[in-house]
Amino acid sequence: MLAALGLDEVHESAYRALVSVGAADVPDLARRLTLGEDATDRALRRLERHGLAAQSSARPGRWVAAPPGVALGALLTQQRHELEKAELAAALLAEEYRAQAAEPAVHDLVEVVTGAGAVSQRFLQLQLGASDEVCALVTGNPVVVSGRDNKAEEQAAGRGVAYRVVVEREVLNLPTGLLELSAALGRDEQVRVVERVPTKLVIADRTLAMVPLTSRTAEPAALVVHASGLLESLSGLFEAVWRDALPLRLGQGGGITEQHPDGPDGTDLEILSLLLAGLTDASVAKQLDLGLRTVQRRVKRLMELTGVTTRLQLGWHAYEKDWVAREGRPPREAVSQRELPSQRAGRPDPTPEG
Missing domain, CATH: 1.10.10.10 (Winged helix-like DNA-binding domain superfamily/Winged helix DNA-binding domain)
Structure with missing residues (x-):
């Protein structure tokens, strides 16, 4: 220690x-x-x-x-001083880097990474260096890094980096696909599914992206794209795929369900009801046994879903859409969910009443 x-x-x-x-x-x-x-x-x-x-x-x-209080306190003070010096040096280097990169040459906007080891390392670095959000398109054919080996994702999500991930349906049929997706949803990552994604892609903080390069050789290669028009195009591609994808949610018993993105789920409805009752975010989190960041992230998603900019407007929309109870009437279920085919497999068909 x-x-x-x-x-x-x-x-x-x-x-x-x-x-x-x-x-x-x-x-x-x-x-x-x-x-x-x-x-x-x-x-x-x-x-x-x-x-x-x-x-x-x-x-x-x-x-x-x-005495530990005195002796260790002195060492802690010294370490803090060294860290402050290191932070200052890092800030100065970052400023120098920005000054040099104010007008980067065209060849500095992209870099080619070759070799499985180098591609894997760069992929993990993108996530470990993210501070705000990571967006990704995932195919059912992992070549370099599988979800099971991606420890950087768990670390980044653990320190508050938001994840938005779109997987193609084939991922659900992989041997560990559902297990990995359940773990991601358990970390409060947003995951959606489509039949096919156009390409593998990862974007960190909208400042850096990575896409695979097709090659006639067996050696994996990838293109790392820095801030540029190309990066904006890749971000636009992700957003287009994201809008058309169906959200995945953890259902009862730990199963995964697909949810049409036209309304909130049950937890969202509970959060809305408590907020409209006057509770703070912290009180709602405690009441529902959720993390504070989870509550805030869900409220932000609902605001994006309804296209509003204030919580007052969100409350009005929730009332108009019957997402919350009014006049003693229970809230209308605004979410259409269905089990994944893989979760229905082996279950006997219901016997019709006769």
Whole structure:
């Protein structure tokens, strides 16, 4: 836990042991750490250089631990100072880069990446470097990186990066397709499905995109596109596919359902009702056992769905569309859902009443 302060596992264990006993000599501490006396002595000397331990003046040969609040606080302050210097250096380098790239040459707007390793690394870097949103078109034929291997997506989504993903229907039939999509929906990613996507594509923060290059050779290759008219065209392509795709939702029991994008789902209706009742976003999240970002993201989606810019307008639309109860009448179900064929497989047909 103290690795960020420059201490490895041995030195942290030595400091913790010294804190627990208050004072100890080298042989005693070596037995506690199951280390040789020479290694223990080196660890204590290292702690001494960090200001975490000192030799006792009252009892020669014994070592005492420095108070953690003071000693570790000093190290934390030093680390914060180093981080601030690094942030300043990064900001200066970014400014220098922007100045040099103010009028980039045409050949700097695109780069060709070849080789499976290089393509995979660049694909992951795009996601790890995103700070706002990642948009992607996914085919049913992963060549370099499969959904199972894409750990960057989980990391990026975990730190708040929004994901909008369109998969072609073939993905649902892959051996791990439904499992991967369920995991993505569980991370509150927005996922839609179409019969076919025109190409594989990933766009990070609308500033960088990556598309595969078809080649006569077996070696994978991709084109990385920087901010340009070409990037705007790729963004437009994604938005066009996104509008025509059907949203996927987690249904009861963890199954996946397709939902027509003409209305909110059950959770959206609950959020709307609570907001119109006067609850704050935080109270709604607590009431429904949802994350605050989830509530805010769903409200934003509903505003985009209705084409409004304020929550007051959203409330009016919800009332007009009968999305919420009025005059004692329950809200009209505004969502049309159907199970995926793969989830209906093996289920007996209902027997008609006779």
